[in-house]
Amino acid sequence: MDSKQEQQPGTGFSPWRLSVAPMMDWTDRHCRYFHRLITRHALLYTEMVTTGALLHGDQPRHLDFNAEEHPVALQLGGSEPEDLAACARLAERWGYDEVNLNCGCPSERVQRGAFGACLMSEPQLVADCVKAMRDATALPVTVKHRIGIDRIESYEFVRDFVGTVASAGCEVFIVHARNAWLQGLSPKENREIPPLRYDVVAQLKRDFPRLTIAINGGLKTLDEIAAQLLKVDGVMIGREAYHEPWSMAQWDSRFFGAGDPATSRDDVEARWLDYLDRVHASGRSWAYAMRHALGLWNGTPGARRWRQVWSDHRLKTLPPREVAAQATAARRGQGG
């Protein structure tokens, strides 16, 4: 095994065995801190940050994170090898555990910048980017991509993409198991309409047994994750983790042979409140952080009332503990 692909400390499993997907506007540092209260071992990805934003913008705003978030991977959007190399260096300096290149985002804004999913039609450019990043950092450099773009359904397309990028040294591929249709669909539709084809990802693993191949797209339950882990090296979960955070409660025991960090939702809520207190005390908006936790009680009686209290704009200037008391009372049917 390459020195860039060490096993997860303490568990002996691949770092990519289970991860929470990069999601713009969602997986910010608050969200990742919240997820860390529920799973200690899943790898957490940042939102995509473009090379332009990093090189010309507010680096601490884009890069700062809480030490508790480890292991945490920075996802980059870009297509200039030199810029990506500079950003990979920043990722290392800031203490990230991995740097990931986005080759799967279909948004038009991203296409105009000539990166994201449209990079899949330029495998040699992606290979050059990966090589430049690898030369710039000792961190693992990984790629997240789709199984094809537009109506290209041929397996050879994605196989050759992976082969070319692997020849530049990339050893880890996270594959969203559907095409990106670059015209006519919104990014949201592009996560729902192009059909999922898990068999393509399993075939990649068979054809490239030495690479780490993780699968992504539409997976939710523990059993679905377990079934995929028989075929590929890792599973990445996006929307289910975000909307139903308690679905991660048994990830560590089931998939990492470790203890689960929280035994109850109350447990998570108590520790999350400590965090919100700190956010509030520092003068920042706790509501901005709290939006990521609104699904905590989903599926239990009173969850909707709890969420409504936390989302009430009139309460957003109160200390979070006061809102928590109201939300809990509402959840238990004692008011609200």
Ligand SMILES: Cc1cc2nc3c(=O)[nH]c(=O)nc-3n(C[C@H](O)[C@H](O)[C@H](O)COP(=O)(O)O)c2cc1C
């Ligand atoms: C709100 C939102 C934002 C997303 N932003 C990114 C992103 O910044 N980078 C990326 O590679 N994928 C992004 N994705 C795609 C997810 O990483 C993932 O590939 C996709 O949601 C499919 O996985 P899922 O079915 O488990 O959600 C985003 C998805 C959502 C829902």
